[in-house]
Amino acid sequence: MLETTLDRSTVSDPRDRASAHRLAATTLRHMGSMTELLQPMLRREPPEPVRCALLLGVAQLLHLETPPHAAVGTIVDLLRRRGLAPFAGLANAVLRRVSREGKGLLEGLDEARLDVPAWLWSAWGSRARAISRGLHREAPLDLTIRPGATAPEGGELLPTGTVRYPAGTRMTALEGFEEGAFWAQDVAAAMPVRLLGDVNGKCVIDLCAAPGGKTAQLATAGAKVTAVEREETRVTRLQENFARLKLEAETVVADALEWKPSEPADAVLLDAPCSATGTLRRHPDVLWVKRPRDVVALAEGQDALIDAAREMLRPGGTLLYAVCSLQDEEGPDRVRAAVERGGWTHEPFTEDELSMMSAARTPEGFFRTHPGLWVEQGGMDGFFAARLIRT
Numbered sequence: 001m002l003e004t005t006l007d008r009s010t011v012s013d014p015r016d017r018a019s020a021h022r023l024a025a026t027t028l029r030h031m032g033s034m035t036e037l038l039q040p041m042l043r044r045e046p047p048e049p050v051r052c053a054l055l056l057g058v059a060q061l062l063h064l065e066t067p068p069h070a071a072v073g074t075i076v077d078l079l080r081r082r083g084l085a086p087f088a089g090l091a092n093a094v095l096r097r098v099s100r101e102g103k104g105l106l107e108g109l110d111e112a113r114l115d116v117p118a119w120l121w122s123a124w125g126s127r128a129r130a131i132s133r134g135l136h137r138e139a140p141l142d143l144t145i146r147p148g149a150t151a152p153e154g155g156e157l158l159p160t161g162t163v164r165y166p167a168g169t170r171m172t173a174l175e176g177f178e179e180g181a182f183w184a185q186d187v188a189a190a191m192p193v194r195l196l197g198d199v200n201g202k203c204v205i206d207l208c209a210a211p212g213g214k215t216a217q218l219a220t221a222g223a224k225v226t227a228v229e230r231e232e233t234r235v236t237r238l239q240e241n242f243a244r245l246k247l248e249a250e251t252v253v254a255d256a257l258e259w260k261p262s263e264p265a266d267a268v269l270l271d272a273p274c275s276a277t278g279t280l281r282r283h284p285d286v287l288w289v290k291r292p293r294d295v296v297a298l299a300e301g302q303d304a305l306i307d308a309a310r311e312m313l314r315p316g317g318t319l320l321y322a323v324c325s326l327q328d329e330e331g332p333d334r335v336r337a338a339v340e341r342g343g344w345t346h347e348p349f350t351e352d353e354l355s356m357m358s359a360a361r362t363p364e365g366f367f368r369t370h371p372g373l374w375v376e377q378g379g380m381d382g383f384f385a386a387r388l389i390r391t
């Protein structure tokens, strides 16, 4: 959504766009604590656009190291240009005070708690504080390197084979991009396909496939992949990615709930549509737009997709169910519900399979990550995966 808003804006220069994105994302990441900080400085609630402008100013002052005169000047100017000149004096006074006292005041606040909506904080349980701290940091750029290709210079090789670059690195500017040497994929997102084991020569259906990061992993591992995706524009994107990577896969534009393969597959990878709370580091707007009812509706869709996947598999075939969600309702609960409905056995991931990322293995043998893992190396997205065998 943040990306779509930027697409619709008049900001066209890539550097201006990157700065605007960084300012908006930083504001969204710290919105709860900055709102709390501003509260005692405002005698009455200002109109929404003024409140937003103040938050942008506080983000610049306290989190982006913008010099105070520049931060205050930009916001005052913004208000004047938006027909909100009567609030320029207030913004000037409040932001000057924030520049003097803000850092100290912030230390007295529980930022991790305030920067996450209450429903998510309680849903994340004992993981909430670690997740929230992880969300305060900008996500690095993770690349999956095509087998045989060389990783661009400047990256850090992570234990799973992903190569990591500092936040803000532009993938398209890296050496080897045009030649298709790599694609962007968070270290956690690269794991589900690995957990399918050896797929060389196997028929694998990739359900909900675009933009194709996992399809590319399957294709490079030698699987005969059929990628099924409902959105035509997203299939086009997948095909463009595959052309750059010089990979091949059969693509089908279809609803996975209706489409049937001509013959049963050995494995199905279902990367189901979800609340995407696992990608909050990259999309902090999701923090404030998702609601508990969205998760309920998505969970129903996930059950339906799991049932549809069963019809595509041969008996004994594997379903690798994955979601980039931190919510129990979209992860462990869906797997337990599937086993209860019947027709599946849950096959836990073994310690060996997850030896390179042992922190991600739950006692039940699920794969589960969150932004508070591998903090020293820059964290990771939240992902859930489980293996079900069709009986």
Ligand SMILES: C[S@@+](CC[C@H](N)C(=O)[O-])C[C@H]1O[C@@H](n2cnc3c(N)ncnc32)[C@H](O)[C@@H]1O
Pocket (backbone or CB within 6 Å): 207, 208, 209, 210, 211, 212, 213, 214, 215, 228, 229, 230, 231, 234, 254, 255, 256, 257, 271, 272, 273, 274
């Ligand atoms: C989480 S994304 C998939 C990411 C992808 N697997 C990857 O690794 O790049 C979910 C995708 O599922 C697609 N989708 C949602 N519902 C679908 C359905 N019923 N049938 C097919 N595709 C669907 C969405 O359009 C979206 O592209």
